[in-house]
Amino acid sequence: MEKINLDNYKGIIFDMDGVIFNISDAIKKAVDDSVDKYQMNVNQDEVMEEIARLIEEIQNYPVPKILLNSYELLKVKFLEGISFFKKLRIAIFMFNQFNKYKDAESSIYEGIDKLISKLAKHKKLAILTNNKSQYAEEVLEKFNLSSYFNTIIGFNDVSEVKPNPEGILKILNKWNLKPTEAIFIGDMTTDIEAGKAANVKMICVASGLAQKETLLKHQPDILVDSTEQLIKLFNL
Ligand SMILES: [Mg+2]
Known part of the structure; x- marks a missing residue:
């Protein structure tokens, strides 16, 4: 199975529902x-x-x-x-x-908190959700993950939500990073479209809400079946 070489990346953007929070x-x-x-x-x-x-x-x-x-x-x-x-x-x-x-x-996916805390030691982390940013803040707070994310972008922070790449580009701009230096992790076809349009490395987790065949059709850079596989991908 493919591994991500983290040396190539400086920032990682997470979608909230379906990636961190299991609804x-x-x-x-x-x-x-x-x-x-x-x-x-x-x-x-x-x-x-x-x-x-x-x-x-x-x-x-x-x-x-x-x-x-x-x-x-x-x-x-x-x-x-x-x-x-x-x-x-x-x-x-x-x-x-x-x-x-x-x-x-609802709770967070098993193991995702450990992955986040490990990644946060070396990389910048952000949340990009089509939900309200306050909702993401509340979920992160509830599960003691707030301190790991320096940026949270919700629909209230952009003029166009995903699949538009605006949110990703806004985060990259804030971080002063090139698209090739960032990874976006999402679980829906709208995430794949946004990631591809922004030119970042797009990892899709088929965590249950979208069907795997549908996600494959949208051609993410990497598609994993579960949080467990996502964690293995980073090899931390
Ligand atoms: Mg999602």
């Missing part, structure tokens, strides 16, 4: 509840990424912003063919269920 179980339960309640005919594996992305995007939007954007937000495949108001009901229910499960069911 898969909370999403799965929210989807299960919605499928039961609304008798939806969906394949859970296929809809996970879309739902994860939707949840990530709206998680910290103020309600008026969600309402204003709801028509666009709900143009998702798993709700195709359903009337707008029913879509809205399903989405709100799913989102409430997710929030109900999130705190109790």
Whole structure:
């Protein structure tokens, strides 16, 4: 298996959900509840990424912003063919269920804290999330990881979220690094697109929300199956 030669890199950018923080179980339960309640005919594996992305995007939007954007937000495949108001009901229910499960069911991936603390000894570390930066700060604080990250960029810090490379470029600019000196670790196709557009080394973790075949199609530089494999990749 391929190893990363850390001598070649000075900065590492982490996505939050799906890389550090594991929200898969909370999403799965929210989807299960919605499928039961609304008798939806969906394949859970296929809809996970879309739902994860939707949840990530709206998680910290103020309600008026969600309402204003709801028509666009709900143009998702798993709700195709359903009337707008029913879509809205399903989405709100799913989102409430997710929030109900999130705190109790979610934790950081096993071993990711050790990897972060080791990497932080030699490299600059940042978080880039499409969620609100405050959310990332709270999660990092809860799991005693705050001190390792000198930069946290959320949707509130950029004009365009991932797949746009703006956030990555902003971090590189702050660090005064060239794209070739940085690694971006993400778990979704939007992360792969952002990393490639920014020209950094893109490592994708297929941690469960997006399907591996879909991720492969977007051609990350490296694709690993799990946090365990991600840790091995760094050989620390
Ligand atoms: Mg993610």
